[in-house]
Amino acid sequence: AVTSAGFRSKVAVTSAVTPQSGRPSRESYCMARNLIATAKILDAIKPGDPRKRISDGDGLYLLLFVKGGAHGWRFDYAHGGKRKTLSLGTYPDTGLALARQKANDARKLLAEGTDPSDARKEEKA
Helix, strand or coil: CCCCEEECCCEEEEECCCCCCCCCEEEEEECCCEEECCHHHHHCCCCCCCHHHEECCEEEEEEECCCEEEEEEEEEECCCEEEEEEEEEEEECCCHHHHHHHHHHHHHHHCCCCHHHHHHHHHHH
């Protein structure tokens, strides 16, 4: 379903193994993804917009008016019991599709047990 603001409402239901018991649970509710329908919605943002961020779901969001005008892509995640935020670039230099790809790459690293922030630091070194 698409809301009047152009955002999709999604919740994925999957079967999963609970980490506490190791036994399959009946269903697991995953965070919704790809809530921003198109990049046209992002292009329509004007100065003075009351929103501080626009969520694309599952930790990815666009932080509005960073550095006085640019919008910054951010990815929130948890690693080692700590909440962290990874910067993925600025909009429009980093478009919606690229930001989603970068967030998916970070999710893959997390699934392997690697902190995406540490991986980035090692890349730059």
